[in-house]
Amino acid sequence: MPYLVHSEDDRAAMLAAIGVPSMDDLLVDIPQSLRIESLDLPAGLSEFETMSQITALAARNRVFPDRLTFRGGGVYRRFIPAAVAAVTSKPEFYTAYTPYQPEASQGTLQAIYEFQTLIAELTGLDVANASLYDGATAVAEAAMMAHVQTGRDEVVVSGYLHPEYMEVLRAFSDGRGIKVRKGTQPNAKTAAVIFQQPDFLGLLVDPRALTDAAHAAGALAIACVDPISLAILAPPGEYGADIAVGEGQQLGLSPSYGGPHVGFISCRRELVRRLPGRLVGIAHDAQGRRGFVLALAAREQHIRREKATSNICTNHSLCALAASVYMTYMGPDGLRQVADVSFIRAHALADRLSRLPGWELAFPERHFVNEFPMRVPKAPAVLRKLARKGILGGLDVHRWFRELTGVVTFTCTEVNDARAIDELVAVLES
């Protein structure tokens, strides 16, 4: 079988050394009544046949070219430098475990420390953790932090938070007996005000007002942010948010049908002890050399067990590494360039789409960055037509929001070149 190592002689020699005649003598503790003869699965295949099968499955999917993808809704096509895969495909990174032995894991630990710093810099907050599963669970974990910190049992969600993030927040909150309320008015029961900037539709909210309102009520302000937009937009730290969370997929990760991506979370210094998950800090050896270790483990499940800040153990380290490579490759100038290009193209597209008969911006008075909601006549038919032409059109959000009939969000990034946008418009005009 493909990934086994022993020859029959090896097995015999090992059994002999143990001093038992057969495998069965090692399985004595398993009641006979539980034994099964074999698994109800096909026999194994050669690598060649395996890959033929897998490739056949992949071939049953339709991949829309990056440049003709205008659908976002939390997952975006962006230029991913070859450097990212070149780093994450290094076996020394991807086949290592969580760095429990720091001396033999400095590569991973330093990379995470750099990731924490990059996220802290991007969000303008003091400390970020090593990663969370995704943007949705990041929002939920942040809510838990606020709940513990304030001792209050309600969180207020303002505006169009990603509907799936909302569902996950509800699931986590149920577990902890926390009430999730939609609205903008926090009160004395409110642990946190949660808002997304830009929101699920791509629209900008007023983060300062929301943050102030939260603080006025003695609640925390939790901002769910788009990491690339932060090259343009005021970072949470600047408007006083206590916790920033978000989804890092845009930072060098492929769509991959929704995962694995990476959630990030950062907060003010005062809240660090409430942070979920891994945190890497600096330590020194006897010679005074700087090294990196897992820090503040007393927050975590393996030490605190039921009193831990979270149950998370395995997180999304390799995705965080990809994001680090991406952010380091871009640097401040590159990230700004990517954000600006996306901004300019999205606004140019919005302008052209608005001129289509019957089409209009759903919220003309609102600002956006590179994703925006259009009111589209016969939206489903339009999207089907685009698909036939090989274009993945915008996202029909009516599926989640009854009030938004015919509203479709379009997104533009540096991968949607001028010709791609012309093609899109041409099909819509035809």
Place this chain on the structure above:
Amino acid sequence: MPYLVHSEDDRAAMLAAIGVPSMDDLLVDIPQSLRIESLDLPAGLSEFETMSQITALAARNRVFPDRLTFRGGGVYRRFIPAAVAAVTSKPEFYTAYTPYQPEASQGTLQAIYEFQTLIAELTGLDVANASLYDGATAVAEAAMMAHVQTGRDEVVVSGYLHPEYMEVLRAFSDGRGIKVRKGTQPNAKTAAVIFQQPDFLGLLVDPRALTDAAHAAGALAIACVDPISLAILAPPGEYGADIAVGEGQQLGLSPSYGGPHVGFISCRRELVRRLPGRLVGIAHDAQGRRGFVLALAAREQHIRREKATSNICTNHSLCALAASVYMTYMGPDGLRQVADVSFIRAHALADRLSRLPGWELAFPERHFVNEFPMRVPKAPAVLRKLARKGILGGLDVHRWFRELTGVVTFTCTEVNDARAIDELVAVLES
């Protein structure tokens, strides 16, 4: 620009340290009359735009699926284990230079030593070198060895040697003033008898008879062999050949429009000093630990200059590494399995093709392994028809051999599954 490292400040600091005001002061030795303002090339592009351009070029090629490729002629589709790319894509291997500093190159050196052993085992000869450019130059280098060894100025080529190998042999021979004669009868002027087994058409020759004839005339016998066929066929060492050469593409290398592939060469102990190129041997350090070094450098250009056995310097090390991984992955059982499956399928296909109206084996009395020549009515039209159906049919060899009108060689390997063969035959019957 993408791959440069200095900031403007860095450059200024370096110039200052050198003590010159500008770059021009470092280029003083270049006559002004030779200076050009700029290169007549487009300005550079971003990685994203570069890859779009390259991908567009790749898209202008038509790739036939492995399983529907029945064309060989020196380059074959075979199953390549993922392990091969996983090893050759390690930067420690592919970005290292020729191992001039052995202590910092043990990885490459040991891998080459293993390659030399694998080739020696496969061909049944004493010693193999680190690699040559390809099968064609390997044949030529072997001829040069024989020329120097025997002091004779003619080589005899028997049977259907790969026509491109023949051309290269002629070019090399011209340079050394060696005559290349087609035939089977060596004489007192003959330095070597060269034959390919199986030959270019896939047919088996009688290597023993040819070897004996060579030796009887005091000439060397040079066998150009298919490495995978050696799991089935008698190896050169067994029938007394002095030098074995061949093309290693089948050992884990993609077709890649003809290169880079890898030539191999092995010989009897008595001829080792005549070997071209790199050779790795064992050495020990002061503590008696075993290590590996470049050996017998006195044969080579950097020491012997015009007296060197060859001018080769950079060879095809990484391709040899790929071949090593492939052969190690397969082992004796795997290689045999691959060879047997190819053999059985090729014979089954030959049988079915022979039943097509007007089709017949070109040399019914000759044996073959997994490539064989068919006489095909309206060959060009047939091949065009197959191409239209997405099948890369056999190779029309008339292009090289006037006497072989309508002769098409077909090849089968483990990648041409039963369904693929049915498809081929179905199209031919339709």
Place this chain on the structure above:
Amino acid sequence: MTELLSFEKSRKGAHPPRLPDAEMAGPEPAQALPPEQLRLTPPGLPQLSEPEIMRHYSRLASMNYSISKQFYPLGSCTMKYNPVVNEAAAALPGFAGLHPYQDEDTVQGALELMWRLEQALCAVVGVDRVTLQPAAGAHGEWTALRMINAFHHSRGDARTEVLVPDSAHGTNPASAALNGFHVVEVKSGRDGRMSLADLESKLSPRVAALMLTNPNTLGLFERQILDIAEMVHATGAMLYYDGANLNAFMGICRPGDMGFDAVHMNLHKTFTTPHGGGGPGAGPVGVKSELVPFLPTPTVERTNGHLRLDFKRPKSIGRVRSFYGNFGMLVRAYTYIVAMGGDGLKQASHDAVLGANYLQNQVKGDLEMPHEGPCMHEFVASAHNLAHDGVKALDIAKALLDRDFYAPTVYFPLVVPEAIMVEPTETESKATLDAFATAIKEIVAQAKTDPQSLHDAPKNLPIGRLDEVAAARRINTYLQGQSEDPVLRWKSPEK
């Protein structure tokens, strides 16, 4: 060897990447947005050229131990060979390029793969349905407990306690607590198995579930699992299986048959998806029929060849994460299962148990073995016998690092003093196990002759043993606002 931080190498204007231009007219952010929305100062990302970045990460990589290069006997973590072909499979554009909100008819292959993987996992653990959504084991535990909670509520039976063995992994009590359950610990008996007497005393109508891993974290099979299941079910509670140790008996027996109602699996352990230095993993949860209605949405349904996502599940606990799970990891795990097949998985578990018993046998003369008899896929030894030499499990761990082995899990499970938990897995050769046993012998000998040398280990690594106590102290001062040291993130000296 040490490596500066990317931030420390940063230089203003060091070759930034070339990137596409807008190619069209449109407003700049500064023009189009109200000033208060704009960022005032650019984020402090490092400025480095591509060659420097690649060199940086290549050097960092070489400072890691990993399963690709070292034996990684990390108990409870199942560090087995990660097949390289799995990476090729997950990277196929037909998978990696899919947007999660594409229409169903454009992702039939992806849905088919998820459906087949669900079927395969059902077969391996003996359950009726599996959700692929959870991102890791802990996430799976939490998801399962949500379902169990919902199940009890659906019957108007609000239960408040979850039982967890004292040998359990930390994520078990943590996942229970995050579901609002009160955690009650069940003691292990002298034989390293759960004490049925203690279980009896803790069981009550308040108990929603017992969380158990089998073989338990001592590597011992809970012989009385059927009695345990009966006792638990008798009180109306449910039995939860922590699948971290599934590698012990694939094709030999099934948690479902043991009476477990819910099961999580770590695809990044048993099914060879790489650990990535701490994830991503995948923690699918399998359930018996009575829990099926509560599975997270969406589920993947297959009706005569056509696949669809089912969002209409009234009793569902909802979503536990965005989209459909760590799809890339699911592709890897499925690829592994196809290649191994039923026969391969069974042989894998046999070899895992064989290897653990062989290695236990090779070192039992050197370390204390707190428990009798054969182990399953892993065993827990104790360095207690070296206490009088002043040598601790941690010293042995570090000394192993110096000998080019990763260290076993130490100080877990908590029920064994100076625990050294060793899981060799089926993908380590006899030669490697022998070399490891030899290393243990040498180290134990050294403990007698020169214990100090063990306290000083590791010596052969990029860095020596790190002073975590001092580190914690600095972090505390920082958190208390009494210092600005860059302890948890780098800070530019200028700032």
Place this chain on the structure above:
Amino acid sequence: MTELLSFEKSRKGAHPPRLPDAEMAGPEPAQALPPEQLRLTPPGLPQLSEPEIMRHYSRLASMNYSISKQFYPLGSCTMKYNPVVNEAAAALPGFAGLHPYQDEDTVQGALELMWRLEQALCAVVGVDRVTLQPAAGAHGEWTALRMINAFHHSRGDARTEVLVPDSAHGTNPASAALNGFHVVEVKSGRDGRMSLADLESKLSPRVAALMLTNPNTLGLFERQILDIAEMVHATGAMLYYDGANLNAFMGICRPGDMGFDAVHMNLHKTFTTPHGGGGPGAGPVGVKSELVPFLPTPTVERTNGHLRLDFKRPKSIGRVRSFYGNFGMLVRAYTYIVAMGGDGLKQASHDAVLGANYLQNQVKGDLEMPHEGPCMHEFVASAHNLAHDGVKALDIAKALLDRDFYAPTVYFPLVVPEAIMVEPTETESKATLDAFATAIKEIVAQAKTDPQSLHDAPKNLPIGRLDEVAAARRINTYLQGQSEDPVLRWKSPEK
């Protein structure tokens, strides 16, 4: 750290790979072939499982220095950063999957790429046509000399000598000899440039060509190149450019303009295709119009958008290798050129020269600098000044390895005693160059205080300095048939 040979780990029946079955009826070789054609004993390939194989090569890889991890100042070798995107480009199925005998109309993209690459290379070196066939530099030299030879013959002018400077790379004379030429050496003057007087004395109607690299292997630009060209051409000989040092002046000047008639380029140096531990590379040759008729077949021709391979070239020297060159390397080089552009290539050469001069300046106090004035992209120092401490260039090389730098080229060119040839390239940061200079200072200081420690270097590598003399002795005994030691290949003890 050492690693056993795969053969030494081999065990009979250790998990062989699963492979497809024939799936159809057909004769077995043993039935279908005459016995004398059959192999009697299977080849002695190792028997290892996939996990062991991957571990094996991962460990071997970690025993290498490489440009990905270390500064590699190997003079004359231009070890610059290998862009990772080039690897992605060459791996595109649209390139990697092409069979060399596909019909032209199915490979238009590949031919277009080759045609564009030829155009780009023509622009960089200033020639009329380029053949992409040669597999490496030496192969290119040989190919060019074949053409030059054919050219002279075509004019009934059989010339028998090739002039080569004493500072030339060994491949130059070797390539000449393989073309049947008699090699005559031209001396360098005290200023490190070719002595025109000596050239004068060697030039004659017998001379077919002068092979020259510029800047020469001392890193010095041949100021009088135009005079040299005139002298050579005056005798009817041709001027050949060894392009190994092209990295010095892309966009600054062109060999074609200097009067060179034929030029080889090392794509694996100047154009960043990786060295692969010793290849594969690519050594295209550019020629001026008078040599175009003699180019190898086929050439790539483009007529209104359509590309084809031209095999009808009556005067061609024929083929120098199979198919069309190392296509995969051509894809990488072209990708690099597209990304860099004309502006980028010029800046690259500027930075290469800047880096070399900067580093030369940083170490000129520590090592002897045999030649005055600025260098081009590399410089040659000499350890001669350490002779009285008994320290040689080799000791310095090994001491650098201990400090995590690869070593410069030593003992080449032959004209400088204890030569240390340093080529930093444009992709090494100032910080790296400074660290290297500091290392040189330390080592030179050590030469005074503790020379023995340098003779003992390297100490920090998998293995110490290897005794090549003893090794050569063992190899000789083996070659003389006086021993069966496995010196050049492993042999199973049983055998």
